[in-house]
Amino acid sequence: MTEEQEFLESYNPGEYAPVAVTVDVVALTIREGRLHVLLVERGGHPFAGWRALPGGFVQDESLDAAALRELAEETGLRPGEGVLDRVHVEQxxxxxxxxxxxxxxVISVAYLAFAPSLPDPRAGSDAAGAFWVPVEAAGELAFDHAAILADGLDRARSKLEYTPLATAFVESEFTIADLRAVYAAVWGEELHAGNFHRKVLSVPGFVESTGEIxxxxxxRGGPKPKLYRAGDARLLHPALLRPAREDDVR
Amino acid sequence: MTEEQEFLESYNPGEYAPVAVTVDVVALTIREGRLHVLLVERGGHPFAGWRALPGGFVQDESLDAAALRELAEETGLRPGEGVLDRVHVEQxxxxxxxxxxxxxxVISVAYLAFAPSLPDPRAGSDAAGAFWVPVEAAGELAFDHAAILADGLDRARSKLEYTPLATAFVESEFTIADLRAVYAAVWGEELHAGNFHRKVLSVPGFVESTGEIxxxxxxRGGPKPKLYRAGDARLLHPALLRPAREDDVR
DNA sequence: GTAGCTCATACTCACCCTGAGCACAACCTC
DNA sequence: GAGGTTGTGCTCAGGGTGAGTATGAGCTAC
Incomplete structure (x- = not known):
């Protein structure tokens, strides 16, 4: 008897049932001012023809690595090309x-990924079946993926409040207005431009000026804005709280 | 070929390696004003004799149910006795x-549990090897359990800020001072009694008065305090922010 | 019983952050 | 060039917070 069998049977004699572990990725990006999620169309059963989150089996790798690999495969992006390095991935x-x-x-470890606007998955590649969809238009998804997406959106909305996550959605040099557009897209509401400006510049380590314009x-007009890049803060103090909504509380 | 084998091999031909899924529980409670964690002493290899978080295999049940079951087994508490119903459990x-x-x-889904002061695990039961340890005294743990515990403490500390979680650590009727002691124990710092009092009563839905005293x-003295019970809020608006610490930011 | 310390609760005050509105000049499209 | 748009800066009122003080009820020790 191998150590492995011994391990399993000592804990759970005779009852061991096989389990599969997968990762599913909620990949979010902003295109034309709207929040989009990466979906694939399923070929095989069950849920053939349905839309689903990209995902697959965990191989001999860490869970984080599995999520990054799936994301790379489905978007057709190659690691090391630079684009994927700027993608923020978290469990x-x-x-x-x-x-x-x-x-x-099947146990699925869901991941959340935030990326600056990524190209459409290349049609010729193995990522042929993937596409970006505005989150409001995601519709019904296979398995429990609609619930996973909803959880991902909740997490994204609240992480904007107390982390500099928004900088993961914009290019490496950006304007305050770019950042404001991210908040507007993710939270689904406009923000007061003047107050947002004041707040972003007052939070230490959120952004730093490049000196460029x-x-x-x-x-549609307006002056040439100043350019910034992400600062070194990992948490925003004080946080950039979104206006309280009635249904948030209860 | 079963549908299951087909499923596995279609995704990952020839590479499928067996995986075990377990739950590990970071169970926290407050005893004598200090935050404690439930640990077990391991019998078998590896890490025989080391302390570890309680946990075990996931059976034919939801992950949440597995965590609750493990917690019940290790504490010797029986579901339905009422005590476990007041335990807050989250992934x-x-x-x-x-x-x-x-x-x-082995893929381990870690859970966090918060409970009012629980009795010592009964020596005669199958929970013989479990005991409460002050979190600062946890020391080295088996596997990666020290990292899991650290993540659990981080989560607990920050959830006190924006949720009424503290009420899960006290009895169903409690005083404002009881609540303040929870914050002090979890955050490791004293809070200004007057400001805390004002704040707790001003956040809608945090606590409600029982009318009793x-x-x-x-x-060591002092007047008879008023009694409260948990309100119906699930989030605190505005949040009860803990004082910024330098090392929180970067 | 009483002294002396402890505590729940309440109040005050200065300060900071926020939301809202206004200003203005630079900039775009037509 | 006209007219609308936008980045950036300013002001002002209101609310929440940190820190301090006050008061009287309540405990333990003697």
């Missing part, structure tokens, strides 16, 4: 209700 | 680095 939550996959017990103003 | 994070268990690939004052 979201693990979903493992019996029956969430009709075939067998954009080559042109906004598409 | 913390999933740990799955290859090599974290030398025997095989405690039968006696504090152990």
């Amino acid at each position: 979201l939550r693990t979903y493992g209700n019996p029956g969430r996959d009709p075939r067998m017990r 954009a080559v042109r103003g906004g598409e | 913390l994070r999933t740990y799955g680095n290859p090599g974290r268990d030398p025997r095989m690939r 405690a039968v006696r004052g504090g152990e």
